[in-house]
Every structure is written in structure tokens, then in C-alpha cells.
Amino acid sequence: MKVDLFLTCINDAMFPRTGQATVRLLERLGHTVNFNMRQTCCGQMHLNTGYRSDALHLVRKFVNDFRDAEVIVAPSGSCVAMIRELAPEAAHWEGDNELRREVQALAPRLYELSEFLVGKLRVTDVGAYYPHKVTYHPTCHAMRMLRVGDAPLKLLQQVRGMTLLELAGADECCGFGGTFSVKNPDVSAAMLADKTRHILETGAEACTAGDNSCLMHIGGGLHRLRSGARTIHLAGILASTEGEVFA
Amino acid sequence: MSGLHPAQPFPEAAREQVNQPQLRANLRKVTHTIREKRLRATQELPHWEELRQLGEATKDASLADLSNRLLTLEASVKARGGQVHWARDAAEAREIVTRIALAHQVQELIKVKSITSDEIELNKALDAHGVHAIETDLAELIVQLSNDTPSHILVPAIHRNRAEIQALFNAELPGEGHLSDDPAELAGAARRYLRHKFLTTKMAVSGGNFAIAKTGTVCVVESEGNGRMCLTLPEVLVSIMGIEKVLDRFEDISVFMELLPRSSTAERMNPYTSFWSGVTPGDGPQEFHLILLDNGRTDVLADDFGRQTLRCIRCSACLNVCPVYERAGGHAYGSVYPGPIGAILTPQLLGMHDQNANTLPGASSLCGACFDACPVRINIPQVLIYLRGEAAQHKGPTLEALAMHGMRLAMSEGWRFEGAVRLARFGQGPLVHNGKITALPGLLGGWTQSRDLNPFPPQSFREWWRQRGQGQTPEVDAAPPQAVQ
Amino acid sequence: MSQLPKSEAPRSAEIARSAEARLEVLTRINRAVAGTEVPELPAYPQSAPLSREEIVEQFEDRILDYRAAFTRVAAQDVPGAIGAALGEVRRVVVPAEFSDAWLPAGIDVVRDAPLLSHAQLDGIPAVITGCAVAISETGTIILDHQGDQGRRALSLIPDIHICVIRAGQVVQTVREGTEQVAPSVRAGRPLTWLSGGSATSDIELVRVEGVHGPRHLKVIVVDG
Numbered sequence: 016m017k018v019d020l021f022l023t024c025i026n027d028a029m030f031p032r033t034g035q036a037t038v039r040l041l042e043r044l045g046h047t048v049n050f051n052m053r054q055t056c057c058g059q060m061h062l063n064t065g066y067r068s069d070a071l072h073l074v075r076k077f078v079n080d081f082r083d084a085e086v087i088v089a090p091s092g093s094c095v096a097m098i099r100e101l102a103p104e105a106a107h108w109e110g111d112n113e114l115r116r117e118v119q120a121l122a123p124r125l126y127e128l129s130e131f132l133v134g135k136l137r138v139t140d141v142g143a144y145y146p147h148k149v150t151y152h153p154t155c156h157a158m159r160m161l162r163v164g165d166a167p168l169k170l171l172q173q174v175r176g177m178t179l180l181e182l183a184g185a186d187e188c189c190g191f192g193g194t195f196s197v198k199n200p201d202v203s204a205a206m207l208a209d210k211t212r213h214i215l216e217t218g219a220e221a222c223t224a225g226d227n228s229c230l231m232h233i234g235g236g237l238h239r240l241r242s243g244a245r246t247i248h249l250a251g252i253l254a255s256t257e258g259e260v261f262a
Numbered sequence: 263m264s265g266l267h268p269a270q271p272f273p274e275a276a277r278e279q280v281n282q283p284q285l286r287a288n289l290r291k292v293t294h295t296i297r298e299k300r301l302r303a304t305q306e307l308p309h310w311e312e313l314r315q316l317g318e319a320t321k322d323a324s325l326a327d328l329s330n331r332l333l334t335l336e337a338s339v340k341a342r343g344g345q346v347h348w349a350r351d352a353a354e355a356r357e358i359v360t361r362i363a364l365a366h367q368v369q370e371l372i373k374v375k376s377i378t379s380d381e382i383e384l385n386k387a388l389d390a391h392g393v394h395a396i397e398t399d400l401a402e403l404i405v406q407l408s409n410d411t412p413s414h415i416l417v418p419a420i421h422r423n424r425a426e427i428q429a430l431f432n433a434e435l436p437g438e439g440h441l442s443d444d445p446a447e448l449a450g451a452a453r454r455y456l457r458h459k460f461l462t463t464k465m466a467v468s469g470g471n472f473a474i475a476k477t478g479t480v481c482v483v484e485s486e487g488n489g490r491m492c493l494t495l496p497e498v499l500v501s502i503m504g505i506e507k508v509l510d511r512f513e514d515i516s517v518f519m520e521l522l523p524r525s526s527t528a529e530r531m532n533p534y535t536s537f538w539s540g541v542t543p544g545d546g547p548q549e550f551h552l553i554l555l556d557n558g559r560t561d562v563l564a565d566d567f568g569r570q571t572l573r574c575i576r577c578s579a580c581l582n583v584c585p586v587y588e589r590a591g592g593h594a595y596g597s598v599y600p601g602p603i604g605a606i607l608t609p610q611l612l613g614m615h616d617q618n619a620n621t622l623p624g625a626s627s628l629c630g631a632c633f634d635a636c637p638v639r640i641n642i643p644q645v646l647i648y649l650r651g652e653a654a655q656h657k658g659p660t661l662e663a664l665a666m667h668g669m670r671l672a673m674s675e676g677w678r679f680e681g682a683v684r685l686a687r688f689g690q691g692p693l694v695h696n697g698k699i700t701a702l703p704g705l706l707g708g709w710t711q712s713r714d715l716n717p718f719p720p721q722s723f724r725e726w727w728r729q730r731g732q733g734q735t736p737e738v739d740a741a742p743p744q745a746v747q
Numbered sequence: 748m749s750q751l752p753k754s755e756a757p758r759s760a761e762i763a764r765s766a767e768a769r770l771e772v773l774t775r776i777n778r779a780v781a782g783t784e785v786p787e788l789p790a791y792p793q794s795a796p797l798s799r800e801e802i803v804e805q806f807e808d809r810i811l812d813y814r815a816a817f818t819r820v821a822a823q824d825v826p827g828a829i830g831a832a833l834g835e836v837r838r839v840v841v842p843a844e845f846s847d848a849w850l851p852a853g854i855d856v857v858r859d860a861p862l863l864s865h866a867q868l869d870g871i872p873a874v875i876t877g878c879a880v881a882i883s884e885t886g887t888i889i890l891d892h893q894g895d896q897g898r899r900a901l902s903l904i905p906d907i908h909i910c911v912i913r914a915g916q917v918v919q920t921v922r923e924g925t926e927q928v929a930p931s932v933r934a935g936r937p938l939t940w941l942s943g944g945s946a947t948s949d950i951e952l953v954r955v956e957g958v959h960g961p962r963h964l965k966v967i968v969v970d971g
Contacts, residue, residue: 288951291951292951292952295952296952307794308794309792309793309794312789313792315789316788316789316791316792319786319787319788319789320788322786323785323786325780325783326780326783326784326785326786327785328780329773329776329777329780332772332773332776333773342935347765348765348768348769348772350768350771350772354764361761398959399949400947400949400950400958401949404949417948417949417952419949419950420952423951424950424951427950445947445950445951445953445955446955446956446957448950449947449949449950449955449957449958450957452958453957453958453959456959457869457959460959461865461866461869461904474932476933477932477933479932485945485946485947485948485958486945486946486947486949486958486959486960487903487945487958487959487960487961488958488959490899490903490939490959490960491903491959491960493899494899494900494903495865495900495903495904505772505776512925512929512932512933513922513925513926513929515925516791516921516922516924516925516926517791517922519921519925519940520885520921523885523942527948529942530809530812530884530885530886530942531882531885531886531887531921531940531942532942533813533941533942533943533944533945533946533960534939534941534942534945534960535938535939535940536937536938536939536940537932537937537938537939537940538937538938539932539935539936539937540935542892542935542936542937544898545892545898545899545900545937546898546899546900546937554772556772556775560772560775560776560779561779563775563780564775564778564779564780566783569779
């Protein structure tokens with residue numbers, strides 16, 4: 016299958032390793048990966064901060080960039096949710112019903128990574144090897160907007176050498192919330208404190224999730240605590256093998 | 263805080279609340295308890311999702327046909343011997359109640375818990391005319407005796423633990439002084455205090471959970487029996503109700519009696535629900551007034567996306583599941599409507615130009631737990647996002663707006679974005695210490711308050727991809743796919 | 748205390764204000780929702796139907812879950828069950844139309860005819876009533892305050908409420924219960940829905956039975 020990678024702006028600029036891992040994983044599974052160099056951002060940060068018109072410019076760009084794609088995969092639940100769930104509504108708010116139709120037409124071809132692997136490809140064992148103690152944090156938008164359910168866990172359970180530890184209060188938000196984390200830093204930090212405490216209580220070396228934005232927040236908190244625990248994107252674990260480690 | 267109006271922006275109010283350990287502990291305990299109970303109560307019904315959809319549609323139908331239903335309600339209540347009043351705003355509603363109280367020369371009246379009456383700041387207005395309103399709901403009584411304000415829709419004193427209530431009742435309730443902190447004993451003290459008031463007070467004020475247009479029926483859902491007392495024993499009853507509470511036929515109540523108790527107290531059914539239509543000869547108050555309150559609701563109605571907020575049946579499930587509410591507490595929202603529903607209802611009722619209220623849509627990490635819990639499927643996260651857009655339009659050109667616009671321009675083409683990232687990579691130099699950024703300037707300072715940040719890496723993905731295409735990055739691992747099926 | 752307005756002038760001013768407010772609110776509503784269609788309601792979801800026996804058993808389970816008392820007896824044993832429910836209590840009030848056949852011997856029965864005052868009701872420890880319909884799924888008893896149920900104050904002020912329900916009056920779902928009492932509501936009757944005794948969760952969300960309403964609810968279901 017020819018897969019178009021929508022990497023997302025934050026992964027492109029700050030977490031290129033996640034992009035490389037996603038490419039490696041999909042290629043290992045026998046697919047051809049295409050990265051359209053025109054792509055940038057889904058517009059989520061703009062929309063969620065209240066800048067609707069800026070956001071819709073970026074949505075329109077997304078639609079134009081990926082119009083001809085057969086299948087689009089993104090290693091981010093939150094950016095996929097933005098395009099599939101929020102962008103059509105936002106287009107409607109601004110009275111742009113043509114954009115709404117176009118996003119809706121594109122949406123069924125856009126997948127979050129774990130959703131694509133488990134739901135579309137029907138693969139749970141991707142041949143990964145990751146000999147570490149790991150706990151999994153389900154991110155809110157993958158869980159409640161995309162309803163990926165236990166797809167990430169199914170993938171993680173098949174990773175050889177890995178000990179998967181259960182996270183208490185897993186379904187509670189980590190407190191990131193995009194610009195929420197800078198506009199309401201006190202509440203965000205209080206939420207983060209509970210999340211990092213639960214992570215450290217598992218004794219895991221690393222916390223994984225399907226969204227680097229949440230992981231950046233959690234990882235920033237873990238680092239500030241000098242805890243030694245780190246974060247790794249789900250794609251990094253799934254791409255890792257005996258020969259090559261992505262984190 | 264008074265009524266609907268927050269006295270300060272949410273982030274500042276939340277900062278004060280979030281750092282109170284006792285409050286945090288109280289809230290954490292109760293919200294976590296009720297979350298599990300609610301899940302049990304809703305999962306017991308296999309058709310819960312269908313009930314939510316029916317509840318949603320029933321409310322939407324009422325909102326779409328609101329003026330007809332209100333006119334029918336008015337006619338039905340009048341036909342049953344009740345009187346109907348219309349109030350455009352809080353001041354008019356207060357005036358109507360005060361006038362009725364003065365006409366009956368009462369110096370005291372009893373109240374059933376009513377957030378609508380708190381919204382219009384009724385008690386203060388009555389006091390100014392020498393009429394003392396006695397709150398009879400246990401939690402409202404706690405709030406009233408401690409000169410506090412409600413912090414939760416269902417349990418206004420949720421921020422108080424049993425020890426605090428024990429101290430309050432021992433100090434404030436006549437004849438008490440030796441109560442233990444056993445909730446049953448504390449509830450018993452409230453019973454002793456209020457019993458005589460119920461039996462002798464001439465006038466009562468209530469809210470209304472629902473009203474039925476065709477039969478002129480008003481409904482109050484409660485637990486303690488203080489509602490039944492207030493609705494049955496006095497001679498005069500005044501009920502204040504938002505215009506959005508009206509349903510068409512009596513049968514419409516059924517779905518809400520399934521949705522509301524399970525969502526709010528996590529019970530299959532609440533202990534007591536009262537229905538009455540105007541005046542029943544020989545049974546209950548022989549004078550009944552229904553006040554239909556607008557107070558901003560028609561503005562909410564006029565926004566075809568924000569309108570769904572008016573479906574709310576005040577169950578408080580969204581508060582109980584909200585991670586922000588759990589940390590910040592109800593007072594941080596500065597309004598009688600706290601939590602996720604308050605974050606969308608308060609600013610819409612007041613108008614997005616209110617510079618304190620318009621920070622409320624920002625009081626969410628958009629985790630979506632509130633939408634999943636809402637029994638009438640108000641898409642609170644989407645309305646929050648929508649209202650952030652409305653608020654931004656009322657803020658004019660800010661530094662934030664400029665930054666956002668600049669970022670959008672940088673993201674308008676792949677190559678522009680690549681250049682911007684490269685620029686940022688050079689610019690971040692002075693901020694990076696030992697491979698991390700630990701203090702950010704300006705708007706972003708909130709981030710490094712409690713988190714470190716990884717700097718931009720030396721190579722972006724697209725730079726790597728381009729090199730790879732040109733064969734400059736060797737393929738590390740050409741192993742065939744393993745264990746794929 | 749302020750003086751109440753005595754003259755007719757403020758009253759007519761109030762009538763004018765109210766009419767103006769009414770017109771303005773209705774106009775604003777009509778402007779707000781102009782063009783909005785009233786949605787069709789989806790079908791009411793159905794519970795899997797239970798047998799008669801299962802319904803009564805479910806009702807018992809729910810009543811006990813509310814920590815109210817439950818007894819199930821044959822018709823001829825109702826007086827005995829009421830006697831047992833009363834325990835030491837010897838004085839009860841009943842609605843004017845409550846059946847003599849159900850009352851045990853040797854207790855002081857006060858009928859609410861002529862209507863008793865609130866103070867008189869407060870002096871009587873127990874009340875016995877029937878009901879209009881009961882709902883098994885939620886353990887709810889609905890009174891429409893006619894006949895053997897009496898007016899609302901009657902089943903509110905005494906501390907013990909004994910409710911006698913014929914097994915055939917118990918339906919399964921909230922929807923069925925609602926439909927059964929709809930004619931009463933259309934006739935202007937008030938309703939009281941009871942699900943267990945008075946309770947509060949206002950202190951740390953801990954449920955406490957017994958606040959202002961009757962602190963003891965005792966349910967007797969009569970077969971046949």
C-alpha cells in the first residue's frame with residue numbers, strides 16, 4: 016500500500032525520530048511511504064486557541080496537500096482528531112461549507128498510527144523488540160475523539176522483551192491541552208503532578224503514548240523532577256528491533 | 263463571586279484555589295468516588311447511549327419550538343389556578359419575588375435549592391427588603407451558615423469536609439454544640455433545625471427542573487425531602503425557572519428521569535420528585551406563581567452552535583469527571599455555574615465581551631471527559647473551542663493573535679516552515695542549558711514553570727527525508743518484515 | 748421592613764411591565780430560532796421485558812438497595828404485615844378512603860377527614876397509603892394523591908411511611924410508569940415519586956438515609 020505520512024508540524028520540527036520510526040515501521044511492514052514536502056500543520060493549535068480563520072487556512076492547505084492520497088497515516092491522535100472531528104465543524108462555523116465537504120471526504124482516509132495498524136492492516140505483532148519496562152498513557156483525543164480503544168495496547172502487548180506496566184488513573188488527562196498548559200499553568204501543573212506520580216509509581220523506565228505533544232509535557236515534568244524516567248512515542252517502540260533502537 | 267459574574271479571570275482565580283491542599287483533597291476524594299458510581303449506574307442500562315440521544319433530541323425539539331411551548335405552559339398553569347410572570351433579567355425576577363413576599367407580609371421564607379435563584383442573587387435582594395430566605399437543602403444551608411458561595415451544582419458545599427461542617431453546625435445551629443462528624447448525625451441536626459420552619463412558614467421559593475407545557479406541570483427533583491416540605495406545606499409558592507426548562511408532553515419526562523439521577527447522584531432514581539400543576543384544591547399551596555426567566559438565555563439560543571448549552575439538565579456529571587474542576591474547585595469559575603458546563607454557560611449568558619467570563623472557555627485541557635458524561639450530549643469541548651474563537655474576536659489585536667498569525671504564515675508553505683524551524687534552532691541557543699530549556703520568556707513562561715523542554719534537534723524530519731531521498735542517509739536496516747499477518 | 752404597595756397604581760405598572768417583558772422574551776426567542784426545524788424524536792429504547800415474577804423480584808431488590816423495608820404477603824395477611832411494620836407504634840393516620848380490611852386491630856387509626864392540620868400530622872408517628880403505580884427497574888413508587896393515597900402532606904410529615912402496593916401495580920420501566928400516571932397529570936393531579944426514604948449525599952457525597960421526609964419507608968407488596 017502507498018501510505019502518505021502526515022507527520023505533523025511538532026514531530027517534524029521537534030521529534031524527527033518519531034517520523035523516522037514511523038517510516039521504518041511502515042516500510043518494514045511492506046508499505047511504500049510518501050512524505051509530501053508541502054505539508055505543515057493541521058491548524059489545531061490555532062483553532063483551540065481561538066484563531067479560527069488562521070486554523071482554516073491550514074486545514075485548507077492540508078486538504079490541498081493530501082487530496083490525492085490513498086491513505087494518510089499520522090503518528091498523532093490529536094492532529095487526526097483535529098482534521099476528522101473538529102475541522103468540519105470549524106469550517107461550518109465560518110460558513111465555509113465547501114471546505115467542510117472536502118475535509119469530510121478526506122477524513123475516512125486519514126488514520127492515527129495504531130488505528131491504521133490494528134484497524135486497517137489487522138496487524139498487532141509488528142516484529143518489535145524493546146527490552147524495557149514501559150507504561151502506557153492513553154491520550155485524550157485518541158481515546159475520546161478517535162475511539163482507538165485498546166489498539167495501542169494490543170500492539171504493545173506483542174512487543175518482545177518489553178514489560179508493560181499498568182498505569183493508575185490512565186484515562187485522566189495529563190494536563191497538556193495545547194495552549195492551556197501556558198495559559199493555565201497552575202491547573203495544568205497540578206494535573207501533570209498526578210500523572211507523573213502515577214507513572215513513577217509503576218516503576219517504569221519510560222512512559223509511552225501516541226502523541227508527542229502530551230509526551231513533551233509529561234517528559235518535561237519527569238525531567239524537572241530529575242526522575243530518570245523518560246518518554247517515548249509509540250512509533251519508536253514499534254519500530255525498534257534487536258538491530259535498531261529508536262529511543 | 264456574586265451570581266453569574268466572575269470577579270477575576272479564571273487563571274488567576276484558579277491559582278488561588280489550586281494551592282489549597284485541604285480543598286484539593288476534599289475534591290479529589292468526592293469526584294473520584296462519584297465517577298466510579300456513575301459509571302456503574304449508567305452501564306447498568308444497556309441502552310444508555312440511546313437514552314442520551316433521545317434526551318438530546320427531546321431538548322432540541324423544545325428549544326426549536328420554545329415560544330409555542332412557553333405560551334402553552336403559561337395557558338395551562340393559568341387554567342390550573344397559577345399565575346405566570348415573565349422576567350427579562352435578574353433584576354425583574356428579583357422584583358417579582360420581592361413584591362409577592364411583601365404583599366403577603368412575610369419576614370421569612372423557605373427555599374428549595376435553586377441555582378436559578380442563586381443566579382439572580384435573590385437572597386440578598388430579599389434581605390434588603392427585610393425578608394430572610396432560609397435555605398433548606400443541607401448543602402445550601404452549610405453554604406448559607408458559613409457565608410460562603412456554592413462550588414458545585416448538585417452539592418454546593420462539596421468543598422467542605424465533614425470536620426468543617428461539624429465545626430460549623432456546632433457553632434451556628436441553635437441548641438447544638440456536641441455533634442460528632444458523622445454525616446448522619448449532622449443531617450439529623452439540620453432536620454431538627456428546619457422542622458419547625460417547614461411546618462410554620464407561609465411562603466416558599468423553588469426552582470424547577472422541568473416544566474410540562476401541555477399540562478402546566480412543574481417538577482422538582484431532590485433527595486432530602488426539604489423540597490417536598492417547601493412545595494407542599496406553605497400557603498404561597500413561587501417557582502423561578504429558566505425558559506429553557508419546558509418540555510411538551512408529560513411523557514417527555516420519562517427519559518430525563520432515567521438520565522438525570524444516574525448522571526448526578528449515580529442512583530437509579532433520586533429519593534423524591536414532586537410534580538404539580540398550578541393549584542390543587544385542598545392539597546398544597548393555594549397560591550402559585552411561576553416566573554419564567556430569560557437573563558441571557560435568548561442570547562444563547564440565538565447562536566445556533568452555542569444553543570446546545572441550553573439542553574443542560576444541571577446534573578453536574580461534567581463537573582465530577584473534569585480534571586480541571588477537580589484541581590481548581592468550583593469557586594475558581596466565579597459563577598453559580600462552575601465546571602465545564604459553567605465554562606460554556608456563564609460566558610454565553612453574560613456575553614463574550616465580559617473580560618473575566620471570556621477566560622472561562624480556556625479553563626479546559628479539552629480532554630473530552632465532559633462530553634462522554636453528559637446525559638444530553640452537549641458537546642462541551644467543541645463549544646469551548648467555538649467560544650474561544652468568539653472570545654478572540656472580542657479581544658482585538660493582541661500579542662498572542664500576532665504570534666498565531668505569524669505562525670500561520672510560516673506554515674503556509676513547507677519551505678517557509680522549514681526556514682522558520684531553522685531560524686528557531688539558531689535562536690534558541692541562549693536558552694539551552696545542558697541539553698534542556700528550563701526557562702522560557704514571555705507568553706511561554708507558563709510552560710517552564712513546572713516542565714523542562716527539549717530544544718529543537720539539529721535536523722528536522724524533512725531535512726532528513728530530503729537527504730534520504732538523495733541517498734545521503736544510509737538505510738540502517740533492510741531486514742524483511744517480521745511476523746506480519 | 749418596607750411597606751407593601753397598597754395602591755392600584757404600582758399594580759397596574761407591574762401588569763404593564765410583565766406584558767412588555769413577555770412580548771420581548773417571546774420576540775427574542777422567535778428571532779433566535781427562526782428557521783430551526785423541530786427534530787423528530789428517535790424511538791424510546793426498550794429494556795428486555797421481564798416476567799411478572801421477575802418484575803416483583805427486581806422491585807424488591809431495588810427497594811432493599813435503598814435500605815427501605817420490604818415485605819411480600821398474600822391479601823389476607825396485609826393487616827399482619829402492617830402490624831409488624833408498625834412495631835411499637837400504635838397510632839397511624841390513613842387517607843379518608845383507605846380500606847378498613849387492611850388495617851390491623853388494636854391500633855389507633857386517625858383518618859384525614861376532616862383534613863388534619865400540619866401540627867396534628869406532626870404528632871402522628873406513622874402513615875399508611877396505597878400508590879398509583881410502582882416501577883421495578885428503579886424501585887420507584889408513584890403517588891398521584893387520590894383515593895387511598897391521600898393529599899401530599901399526609902405522606903410527608905409522619906416519620907414512618909408504610910406503602911401498600913398490589914403486585915399488579917408494579918411495572919418494569921420508568922416509561923411504563925410515566926405512561927400510567929399521565930392521565931392523572933392531565934387531570935391536574937400532583938405526583939410524588941418515592942425511591943427509598945429521604946436521603947442526602949451533601950456531606951462528602953456519602954449517602955445518609957433520613958433527613959426531612961419520612962425517615963422510614965416500609966413497602967408491603969400484596970399478591971393476588
